[in-house]
Structure formats: C-alpha cells, structure tokens
Amino acid sequence: MVSRLPRAFALALWNPTVNTVLALDALSKHYPAQRAVDGISLCIQKGEFFSLVGPSGCGKTTTLRLVAGFETPTSGDILLDGQSVIGLPPYQRDVSTVFQSYALFPHLTVEKNVAFGLERRRPGVTGSEIAKRVQGVLELVQLSGKENRLPQQLSGGEKQRVALARSLVLQPKVLLLDEPLSALDPKLRKQMRDELKKLQRSVAITFLFITHDEAEALSLSDRMAVMHRGLIEQLGTPRELYSQPATRFVAEFLGGVNWVGGTAIRPECMRISAAGPEGVRCFRATVTSATFLGNSVQISTRLDNGSTCVVEASAGVEGFRPGDTVHVWWNPRDEMPLKDDGAAGGGVES
C-alpha cells in the first residue's frame, strides 16, 4: 500500500510548494482503544477541491477535527500557509467548518448567523461593511430575502446554505466540510452537489471535503484521498483512483469490481453478447439475474469456471433472461493493474 511504502517515497509524495495552503505531515491521533489517524501526510493546493473519502471509522472526520482544532494530534504537524497551527485553538485558526448537522445558532436570524463570524474574526470590518458582506454572500447562496428567518423556519437545503454562507463570508484559507450533504434527501443532495462545485469555482476558496459517499467524492474533487483504518490508501485525481486503483480496497470502495481469471475489471467495462468473439479475454457464462436500472441493465452471470461476474450494460442492449448462455469479454486496456491479494479486509462497500 502507498502509505506503507518506504519513508523516502512517502516524502516524494509530500512536497509542499508555494501553492500549498494546507499540509499535513505524519499526522496522528491515537485514542486508548484505537489509532483513529495513523500518520497521514498530504498537501492541498490553493483553490483546490480536495476530498477525503472512506468508510465510517476510517479517520476522515478525526482528520478534519484535527485541522479545525477541535482535537489535539498525538504527533505530526499541520501547516496552514506554511505556519504550524498546532496548539492554536479553533477560534485562532484561519479555517472554517461546515458541520454535518449544520450547527446553526437557533436563536439567531439567518443574517445574524452569517454575521457571527465576521463580528468576531474580522475586527477591522465595521457594521455597514459587515451588512454588505452578509448581503453579498446570501445572494451567492441564493438566500436573499430570508435574512430575518430563524433556522427553524428554513428547509434542510436552506439550512445547508446558511451553514455554507456563515463560513464562506469569512473567506477562510481552507473551508472544511464534514459530510455536508448527508442530511439531505437524495434528490436535493444531487442538486446541492452541483451547486457546491459551482460555488467553489466562483469563490476560489480551498475546500477540504469529507464524505463516505464515493460518488460525491468522484464527481466533486480535483483530487481526493481514500482513507482506510487511519491511513491514506491512495491519493490522486478521481480518474486515476477509479481506473488505476493501487489497492483492492480502493478499487472496491470506489466501484464494482469483477475478478475474472486473476484480473480486475469494472462491470461497466465488460461486454456481453450471445455469441462472443474469439480470444483469450472471452468467457462463456450463464445469466443468473438481470436488473433493469433505467439508464443501464445490471446482469449477473456465472462463468463456466464457477466465478461470478457482474456486467453493467447500456439499457439498449438486448434482453437476457436468467439461464441464458452468453459470452462476456472486455478490452485488455480496461483491466485494472491490481493483484487479487485479498488485502481488502473487512468493511468493503461496493
């Protein structure tokens, strides 16, 4: 695994440059019963949308709380713009958090919620300037006209926007987002996902986004890191991680994986037909089930050698029924450079 490579190689990955806004250096947080974060290093560039993704308990939320200052690291360093922030309380770190539960102040109006940080963090900003900036950011998140509402009078999506506005108005060096979309219903979540990306582009603030949802991370991030058991399993662009996962865990966390004859292949890269073309990468199989998913059909098959294989075909493909004999094949170019090492361990979601 990448994170367990020799120190020299790890250092090569960890090379702060002038563009680095946030750097974690061998950051650890050990609890008596658990090593929540076990020596992770990474650099986040200015203006980047960076995601930490992993199953629950992988250490991603602890990492965020370490950066925000709510937890004290056991060892390691956190550099914000080149300055160590270890020992600084949350209210003296130039980062801001969007909490999973939003954590809006229920006794304050939308306007006062958003002004709260400006009044305390930016002592140079006067009353009229505060009002102007609050108006500006509320316009940005499309909440103009709701200034005097109380949080309990807002919908889930609106609360989410207030939480975002409250942090954005400070223009922090890094905006930390702790599963901000998980409390929304699925439809709204997808809509907010698109808005979040647009917003990040327009404000040009660095986002550190925490999520357990691989689809969110893949679709939003410039770069992302998959965490597992307190370690970074792999770091790179979403495309790199999805098509060239370094470990079985990453491959299976980010999508479906078929293991056929010792090679790993994504279900959507597989082809299926009644009579397959001749070649080494073609296998005879029996259909065990076919599920129509709207934009695609998921066909489960059992190969003649006994292993199972899932094919995700476009919805237009001819209908296969359980019991049909078919052929599955793929382009060798789509194979993932992975060994079937069984190293994934427990807790794999696919």
Add this chain to the structure above:
Amino acid sequence: MKQLRAWFLTPAYLVMATLFAAPMLIICAYSLLSRGPYGGVMRPWTLEAYTRVLNPLYAAIVWRSVWISGVATAACLALGFPLALFLSRARGRRTLLLNLVMLPFWTSFLIRTYAWMFLLRDTGLVNTVLQGLHVISAPLPLLFNDGAVILGLVYGYLPFMVLPLYATLEKQDPSVVDAAQDLGASPWVAVWTVVIPLARPGMFAGAILVFIPCLGSYLTPDLLGGGKTVMIGTLVQNQFTTARDWPFGAALSLLVMALVLVFLRMAARRQETML
C-alpha cells in the same frame, strides 16, 4: 368510552375540589370577615383586612420578602448555572452527579436548617474554627440576619434551579458550541453568545421554581432569621397564632398568591416575546 373517561377523572376532580377549591374559598371568606376575640372569625363582612395590608409597616415586610427572594434566586442562578453546565458536559459520571444534587432531599428540610444553625451560631463550627486559628477574636454574627436567611434559601432551593437548567443544557447540540468557536468565539464568548441565550427557557423555569417557594417560605426566615428578619410567611403564621387575627392572615396569604401569579404572568410574557 366517554363514560370511562369520566370515571377515571372523578378522583382527580374530587381531590381538586376538596383539597384545593374548598380551602381557597374558605380563605377568601375568612379574609372578608371580622376577627373573633379568641381567634377564629365572626360577622360582619368587611374589607378591613385588605386595607391593613396597605399599611406601610406591612408593605415593608412584603417588599422585604420580594427582595430577599430575588437575591436568593439570583444567587441560585449564579451558582447553579456553572454546576448545571458541568453536569451536562460530564459524560460517564452524569447519573452519579445528578443523584448527588438530589441527595439533600433524602433528609428533612427542618433538620438541614437546624444543621445550618449549628454551623453558624456564635459557638458553631465556623466561628470555633476561625477563633481557633486566631483569624478572629470575637465570634462573627453569622446567624439571625438577612445573610443567614438568604444562605438558607439558596441552600434549600438550589436543586430546583440546577435541574431545569441541566435539562435545557443537556439538550443543546454540542456542535453549536463548536461552531461558535470555529467562527472566532473564545470559550467564554461562546458561552455568553450561544450557551446562555439557548438556556433561557431553563433559566426562567429555574427562577420561577426558586422564587415562588422563597417568597412563601416560613421555616428558613423563622429559624435562620431568628424572628428578626420577618418575611410574609412568618407574618401569616403570627396572625393565625399569637396575633389571633385570622382575617388578616387570610388576606396576606391571598396577597402572596396574587404576587406569585403576577410574577408568573410576567415570566410567561417574557418568554413569549423571546420566541
């Protein structure tokens, strides 16, 4: 179904009628009658008891009861808030600590008040120790004054402040305090701007629960005030015993009730405007 409902409610109605409504009516009637020569009441009907309440001598006692109760309530709030905040944030030992708050209720209030007398009197523990250490040469006047009464009231009613405060603080989302700190508030500022405003319903409930029994208290001012510090409770008791003026005692009792209702109304109004 409806009949069953009536049957189940009957005991409650009976209790309220015999133990609440009837005594209230009797007190109202007594307050409008004349005093009998050896206690008790007799005709004719008169408003004399109520006109005596306005006498500056008695008005002063009423005012004194109000400010002593007010000071005791404020002291309970000042002491109870940090305690309740601590309790609400203590994770593992919370049940034990809450039980400790309620532990004094296991002993009679009378006995606990006597215990304070033994601590505070001239030959009591506090004065003996201080004299033994040569901090003071003569005993401090700790007992039989306003301070002793307020101390006793705070001691007796502090749990009534702590428990409702604890209930509201415990319900607070701890991430709201995190958010305040994240947005630049130091822990003190976070308490002042977020925790206290959100705890207001608990503060009002606690203040009402402390203020009302303080206003009508009799035992504490009588024992720790030594009869010098007269509050309404003591005055009412005097009317029914030594003074043998039942109509006036009844009128005073109704006055306390009226005061309490006024304060409750004000508190309710405050809370409405806040929400």
